[in-house]
Amino acid sequence: MEASLAISSRQQDLVRALRQQLPAHCILYDEEDTRPYECDGLAAYRQLPMVVTLPENESQVISIINICREKQVAIVPRGAGTGLSGGAMPIADGLVLSTAKLNKIIKIDAYARTAVVQPGVRNLAISEAVSAHGLYYAPDPSSQIACTIGGNVAENSGGVHCLKYGLTVHNVMAVRAITMEGEVIELGGGALDAPGLDLLAVFIGSEGMLGVVTEVTVKLIPKPQTARVIMASFDDVVKGGNAVASVIAAGIIPAGLEMMDKTSSRMVEPFVQAGYDTDAEAILLCESDGTIEEVEEEIARMSAVLEQAGATALAVSNSEAERLRFWSGRKNAFPAAGRISPDYYCMDGTIPRKHMAQVLIGITAMEEKYGLRCANVFHAGDGNLHPLILFDANKEGEFHRAEEFGAEILELCVKVGGTITGEHGVGIEKINSMCVQFSSEEITAFLDLKRAFDPDALLNPDKAIPTLHRCAEYGRMHVKRGSLKFPDLPRF
Known part of the structure; x- marks a missing residue:
């Protein structure tokens, strides 16, 4: 009771101070209003925040930070809440600073191929805004229709095309942010390099622990003339994993190189009718983009490598609609998991490509050990794994087993020379790992x-x-x- 009263008093004091600097509609503190902010995409961990603020400009962000510093109130920055590691989970006696209303595209420079945007701009909205110039923003997380550029900067997000075009860190040129001292800092710049320490690379992927982003300058690239994708089927996941290494070893860098096992394909196909081979133990999606001549040549080279690696069937997209259909299954793998399991736990680790088969075999053994199924979806080209551990939270002990399953997968990633995260971040999910x-x-x-x-x-x-x-x-x-x-x- 005393603790509850203390929080209530602290909340009232904080709200009074915030109201002197922000409009009332930018401050949320009633439980029914703060409930939507109790978690991010990792819904297994929840905590109601004391206060939520939704600033509409940079000066309001500075005011919030100054007030919280003076009152020693912790701040959890939040983008769209699509993160999967609990990085935006609130603190009970803290404040959530949402950048959702900082959603303006400030400037598009088609000649310099850059765009300056606020952190609340959706990832896909950038490409939509510059499409008329024949440009787009390359990083494309599966949640790109909803996730925001500020959250992408916090997590160093990737996507299915990160193998060729890189992660957020490779496509952001500058960041403007506010430190906990209320100071405006600008990292990076409009040139290929900036003087001094490369703090931009330090800041990207820092999960909101170093500052609050208020402006981002992103790099734009020309839309390729055409793109086609191969769907390759394998009768063994080990052959599929080895085929990934074979493609890269052949000197080919596809625009996208993704892998799904049979469990993933079978849960996705009824959901989106992507045309997947549901009899295959594993499928690879290998995309080529560029000029028509370049794509034709690369598709032929990749097809030869895949056949030699043991592919049992190859299907190549013959239209843009078919290409998008092939990718729709991969992009919807996470929501499709809900069709076959009440709950799922999405892991994120990275391994050297040459150890992909070894890790897949290890995960299969873990399924037996923990008595849980696992659907494997990979950014195979850069070794970024996304195993989906399927469980039922209503059954006693299943979520705990899923957590232990996930932790062991990450330990295996480290053992073979990989890392505990590729693009989802550490947050609260992987802090022990x-x-x-x-x-x-x-x-x-x-x-x-x-x-x-x-x-x-x-x-x-x-x-x-x-x-x-x-x-x-x-x-x-x-x-x-x-x-x-x-x-x-x-x-x-």
């Missing part, structure tokens, strides 16, 4: 960087960087070969 990958010295360096930007740890605290004590606790829970990951840390 950081202890598997990084040493105490590395985590100390991460914390030092965080303090340089945010000395009081008020921006998205307790996300992405685990404390050393937490890693010691996790090490005791997961003892490897009789030794702890961090033997030098206090054991309490």
Whole structure:
């Protein structure tokens, strides 16, 4: 009761201060209004925030930050809430700063091939706005119809075409942001390089822990003259995994190279009628784009490599409509999981391509170990895995088993030389898994960087960087070969 009253008093004090700087409609604090902000796309973890703000301009963002700094209130920046790692999950006595109303496209420069946008602009809206100039924005997460560029910057999002065109970090030229000190900083610039330390690369992917984005300059690229995609079927997932490595080894960099196993294909096909081979143990989607001549040549080369790698069937799109239909299944893999399972837990790890078959075999063994099914969807070209662990939260213990299943997948990724995330971020979902990958010295360096930007740890605290004590606790829970990951840390 005392804690509840304290939060209520703190909430009232914060709301009074915010009302002096923001219009009333930009401040939410009643439970029915804040409930939609209790989680992001990782709905298994929820927490009602104390207050939600929806600033409409940069000066209001600065005011919110200054008020929160003075009152020592933690801030969780939030984009569209499509993130899958809990990076935007609120803090009970904290404030959610939503950038949803900062949704203007400020400037399009077709000659320089750049666009300056506010963080609340949807990913797909950028391409739609510049389409008349024959340009588009390359990173294309599956949620691109809804996710915003600010959230993409926070998570360093990718998409099905990231193999050829890169992640957010490769397509953002500059970021304007507000630090927890209320200072406006500009990182990067209009040229290919900027003087001083490359803090832009540090900021992109920092999950809202270093500053609040208010403006982003993105790079635009010309739309290719044409694009075609091959759907290759395999009677064995190991052959499919090896085929991915064979394509890259042949010196081919497809515009997109994705893999789905039979479970994924069978859950997607009734949902979107993409034309998938549901009898195949695995299918690859291999896209080529460029001039008509370039595409014809590359499609022929990829077809030859895939056949040699053991493909049992090849289907090549013959129209733009068919190409989009092939991709629609991959883009809708996550929502389609709801057709065959009450719940799913989407993992995100990255491995060297040469170990793809090994990891697939490992995941199959884990299905038996945990008694849960797993549908595998991969950005296969760059080794980014998205296993969908299927479970029923209404059955006691199933979500806990799904969490342990996911953690073991990430441990396997690290074991073969990969990482615990590719594009979904760490958030709260993978914070323990950081202890598997990084040493105490590395985590100390991460914390030092965080303090340089945010000395009081008020921006998205307790996300992405685990404390050393937490890693010691996790090490005791997961003892490897009789030794702890961090033997030098206090054991309490």
